[in-house]
Amino acid sequence: MRSLFNSFKDLSILIIGDVMMDAYLFGKVDRVSPEAPVPIVSVGKKEARLGGAANVALNIKALGAKPIICAIVGDDIEGRQLLDLFSAADIDATSLVKIVGRKxxxxxxxxxxxxxxxxxxAETDTEINIEESNLVLNKFRLILERQKIDAIIFQDYDKGLITPYLIDEVSKSAKANNIPLIVDPKKRNFLSYKDVDVFKPNLKELKEGLKVDFDPKNYLELKNNTTLLKEKIKAKNILLTLSELGIYAINDKEDKLTPAHIRTIADVSGAGDTVISVVATCIAARTDIFLAARLGNLAGGLVCEKVGVVPINKDLLLQEALKAEEA
Structure with missing residues (x-):
């Protein structure tokens, strides 16, 4: 396990996805507003953090690997703030494309x-047009020309960057260069990802994407519906996150449910970002999907113990992984 974690430092992972800023107002509530039945929050602290696909980049950096982000931002004050946050975090954001007039x-x-x-x-979720997609693809192709990429993540939040055209073009390049492609999907493009290495929906996304309903506690139903998805998009591996039930992984040979660990949950925000980051880093290091699922499951639980969107602590994750091995 230690050698796997040490190997992360030699990896470069490209994230293509919807970046966003997570702003926080921390305060306390002492009374209810006289104007409406809502609490009055007395703000004591304000914070801005990298969110969405940018949080995935933060998690990958926290694991010791090198994240490279390829995305779009608006040509606005918030976009400039986001670039400052990337710079402060020492994350390569030179492949961000500014879209004039976009929020x-x-x-x-x-x-x-x-x-x-x-x-x-506050957002715009309109899909980018072909010309804007080609600007992103030009940046993407330059990255592949200039450096070795060990894995590519599609981090989709339905905010308009990822389109079927972009998916097809990136997938072709990934295949041509033998780079594993890991997908964290959303509703709009759910069935547009074909022949990827890892497809990681949550239960709600799978049900909506396939238009099915089933009880995830019924193992046969869980397996049948996940297999149906696997066959439909021809994915090598499906990794289905099931919240408090854990993570279910399946490939051509076997399937396994990794139960969630009992945690004191403070905030589930950003847990999916952490899971995909750990899974992608493990796949880049050429582990199998079941070890990647176990570590992703551990990491997702750990960040839920923190308030707000925070990246994983690598040392803490290693300690938990070693403890789990001994159990």
């Missing part, structure tokens, strides 16, 4: 007494 996605969370009480989203 940068910002999720503002109001947190009081360690609980999220409100989220306000």
């Amino acid at each position: 940068t996605t910002v999720k503002t969370r109001v947190i009081a007494q360690n609980q999220q009480i409100l989220r306000v989203d």
Whole structure:
């Protein structure tokens, strides 16, 4: 396990996905507003953090690998703030494309007494056009020409960057260069990803994507519906996250459910970002899907113990992984 974690430092992982800024207002609630039946939050602290696909990049950096981000931002104040956050985190964001007139996605969370009480989203989720897609693809191809990439992540939040055209072009290049392609999908393009190495939906996304309903506690139903998805998109591996039930992984030969560890959950925000980051880094290091699933499952649980979107702590994850091996 230690040698696997040490190998992460030699890996470069490219993330193509919807970047956003996570803004936080931390405060306390002492009274209810006289204007409406809502709490009044007295703000004590404000924060801005990298979110969405940018949080995936943060997690990959925290694991010791090198993240490279290929995405779009708006040509606005929030876009400039996002670039500053990338710079402060020492993450390569030279392949970000500024789209004039587009709004940068910002999720503002109001947190009081360690609980999220409100989220306000400011965003544009219109799909980018062919010309804008080609600007992104030009950046992507330059990255492949200039450096070795060990894995590519599609981090899709349905915010408009990822289109069927972009998926097809990136997939062709990944295949031609023998680079594993790992997908964290959303609803809009759910069935557009074909022949990828790892496809990681959550239960809600799988049900909506296949238009099915089933009880995930029924193992046969779980297996049959995940197999149906696998066959439909011809993925090598499916990794289905099941919240408190854990993670279910399946490939051509076997399947396995890794139960979730009992945790004190403070905030589930960003847990999916952490899971895909750990899974992709493991796949880049050429581990099998079941070890990647176990480590992703551990990591997702660990970040849920923290308030707000935070990256994984590599040393803590290693300690937990070693403990799990001994159990």
